[in-house]
Amino acid sequence: MWEGRKPLSLENIMSGNVDRNGNNYGVASITLDVGSVAANTSEEETFTVVGLETGMFVAVNKPSLDAGLAVGNARVSAADTLALTFINSTAGAIDPSSESYTLFWWKPVQTDSGSIRK
16 A cells, blocks of 8 residues: 555645644645455554654545445554544445545644543
8 A cells, every 4th residue: 555655744745733722733635545445344544644643633534435435433543654444334345546535633732631511
């Protein structure tokens, strides 16, 4: 998947902003070549995106429909590593084509522990 390719870099592809609380966030277009997803299963694939850090919140948007294929989760599994969970709900393998996903990232300046108040 990423063998022989130059890793993506947040410095090159991100438009970064700072919200009123000092949190950093941005949006990027990243080209991903997802491997074949086996029938009736879910699997996580990882991609190198230089600049991602653990503790960041990420969300992705797959730009096209592959019937029976869903993106179930997005996370930063390690520094510079985007992990996406793909779900195949069909009886056959699905091998999606390479395409440009939209990546949203948010990095809080601090996190609070405790309960959430209504």
